Amino acid sequence: xxxxxxxxxxxxxxxxxxxxxxxxxxxxxxxxxxxxxxxxxxxxxxxxxxxxxxxxxxxxxxxxxxxxxxxxxxxxxxxxxxxxxxxxxxxxxxxxxxxxxxxxx
Amino acid sequence: xxxxxxxxxxxxxxxxxxxxxxxxxxxxxxxxxxxxxxxxxxxxxxxxxxxxxxxxxxxxxxxxxxxxxxxxxxxxxxxxxxxxxxxxxxxxxxxxxxxxxxxxxxxxxxxxxxxxxxxxxxxxxxxxxxxxxxxxxxxxxxxxxxxxxxxxxxxxxxxxxxxxxxxxxxxxxxxxxxxxxxxxxxxxxxxxxxxxxxxxxxxxxxxxxxxxxxxxxxxxxxxxxxxxxxxxxxxxxxxxxxxxxxxxxxxxxxxxxxxxxxxxxxxxxxxxxxxxxxxxxxxxxxxxxxxxxxxxxxxxxxxxxxxxxxxxxxxxxxxxxxxxxxxxxxxxxxxxxxxxxxxxxxxxxxxxxxxxxxxxxxxxxxxxxxxxxxxxxxxxxxxxxxxxxxxxxxxxxxxxxxxxxxxxxxxxxxxxxxxxxxxxxxxxxxxxxxxxxxxxxxxxxxxxxxxxxxxxxxxxxxxxxxxxxxxxxxxxxxxxxxxxxxxxxxxxx
Numbered sequence: 001x002x003x004x005x006x007x008x009x010x011x012x013x014x015x016x017x018x019x020x021x022x023x024x025x026x027x028x029x030x031x032x033x034x035x036x037x038x039x040x041x042x043x044x045x046x047x048x049x050x051x052x053x054x055x056x057x058x059x060x061x062x063x064x065x066x067x068x069x070x071x072x073x074x075x076x077x078x079x080x081x082x083x084x085x086x087x088x089x090x091x092x093x094x095x096x097x098x099x100x101x102x103x104x105x
Numbered sequence: 106x107x108x109x110x111x112x113x114x115x116x117x118x119x120x121x122x123x124x125x126x127x128x129x130x131x132x133x134x135x136x137x138x139x140x141x142x143x144x145x146x147x148x149x150x151x152x153x154x155x156x157x158x159x160x161x162x163x164x165x166x167x168x169x170x171x172x173x174x175x176x177x178x179x180x181x182x183x184x185x186x187x188x189x190x191x192x193x194x195x196x197x198x199x200x201x202x203x204x205x206x207x208x209x210x211x212x213x214x215x216x217x218x219x220x221x222x223x224x225x226x227x228x229x230x231x232x233x234x235x236x237x238x239x240x241x242x243x244x245x246x247x248x249x250x251x252x253x254x255x256x257x258x259x260x261x262x263x264x265x266x267x268x269x270x271x272x273x274x275x276x277x278x279x280x281x282x283x284x285x286x287x288x289x290x291x292x293x294x295x296x297x298x299x300x301x302x303x304x305x306x307x308x309x310x311x312x313x314x315x316x317x318x319x320x321x322x323x324x325x326x327x328x329x330x331x332x333x334x335x336x337x338x339x340x341x342x343x344x345x346x347x348x349x350x351x352x353x354x355x356x357x358x359x360x361x362x363x364x365x366x367x368x369x370x371x372x373x374x375x376x377x378x379x380x381x382x383x384x385x386x387x388x389x390x391x392x393x394x395x396x397x398x399x400x401x402x403x404x405x406x407x408x409x410x411x412x413x414x415x416x417x418x419x420x421x422x423x424x425x426x427x428x429x430x431x432x433x434x435x436x437x438x439x440x441x442x443x444x445x446x447x448x449x450x451x452x453x454x455x456x457x458x459x460x461x462x463x464x465x466x467x468x469x470x471x472x473x474x475x476x477x478x479x480x481x482x483x484x485x486x487x488x489x490x491x492x493x494x495x496x497x498x499x500x501x502x503x504x505x506x507x508x509x510x511x512x513x514x515x516x517x518x519x520x521x522x523x524x525x526x527x528x529x530x531x532x533x534x535x536x537x538x539x540x541x542x543x544x545x546x547x548x549x550x551x552x553x554x555x556x557x558x559x560x561x562x563x564x565x566x567x568x569x570x571x572x573x574x575x576x577x578x579x580x581x582x583x584x585x586x587x588x589x590x591x592x593x594x595x596x597x598x
Contacts, residue, residue, distance in 0.1 A: 033156030038265030046250035063257025084216035
């Protein structure tokens, strides 16, 4: 037998189940298997990070994990690429801004 | 030979079209294969699909896929072949060439998670099939939310069934803009227009001469014709010699400025018009993902592709490369190259009927790459749409003006020196997004230096991956072949 390891796993069922994540404390519902970026965009959110220097809003850009523009805090861990990470029920997502020393506040 | 049975161990990095074909060919030629992909599914960007059992996908999901049966065959083969170990969610974060062969350092688990499993492979051969990502030239406002690469829109529509916006402008250059527009239309988006930067003359120069040669790559042509008819059905205007030269909005894009371009891609003054849109998808071709190839010391061509011979061998005797890392040629080229690379990496006979057929198929697709470059290649006039406050490096928020100042102050156009002074390219994406643009702005050739870390990882991950208690870190004392025994393996339906 071939060995297939799939940490995220397939999402079963004919139609994907709803998943609800919390975004800055507000519940947002998407579909199982969607990335966090997709759940946010489907809910009408376009930005979930603020840049350190210019304090500009950022969201999805490359969509495939190359640019790191869409990073967000997930379950207490910062710098998670929202375009790659699948949303799981109960995920706690917090918009991210890391202020750097010397950056304007 | 790394196993007790004396079989070659081939590691394939990337499970897109090239990697799937390579893994299958290597296993069929008798090798033991480990197929790695950072995503939690196979198919790469080309066959990206919702995270559900494939038989559950609906007609709308399959209508945005091209050559789905071409995907299912190697995918089924890879999943059922007893000699192939498919590891998804596997991020290669470092690759090294040792005296006795390559090492791949891998973290396995959900993207960017802590506590991913560390895996070190010491294969006899590596097939690099890491693909490419969109290349997007900067323009004023391209950092506004709602502006994405065309690839992002495609990935989101195909993989998540979500459209980037309700009223979208697709712009840039290359035939990839058409399937993106078609996919968006399928997902219910109003695609306002598709703007191709190349003018009619360049397009004719690339696509019209010797059309009988293009028909040799009939698959590609049929694909293009399919997109064209979908576009007609949805009545999406396709304008050539035009570009989005600015995006406007406060917290997200609300409108764009569109301008005509001359043959050298310089915006023509007085042709500007404003188009309302809530999303803009922009791509100017593709950039190969070369990090693994560079880390393994393979020779890179002046055009920034992995140099390979007629059997897909690189300058490193342990490393083969296939697909978009060796030239932007599309899915047919990737499948043929992948097959050749896997077959040869496994030590397969180069003179079988199958091998000759793969060589022939690859030859037939070579023509496409040259035509793409002639018809859609980036022309230098694009810098004309930059203003001094246009951000070029998105990570470090370095503007075009700052880059020009740096060049003037340091009297240097050496990319390394400009990077260190301006910070452009020093952010978390490691210059993947801005490097080609910075080089064009400086008038210098790309200088993508070797990067020891293939993809950014946390310091904690490095500490864990290097710790002696880690389950699968291969050391010199480990019996070859044991390096990827995986206690928490599980079969997925």
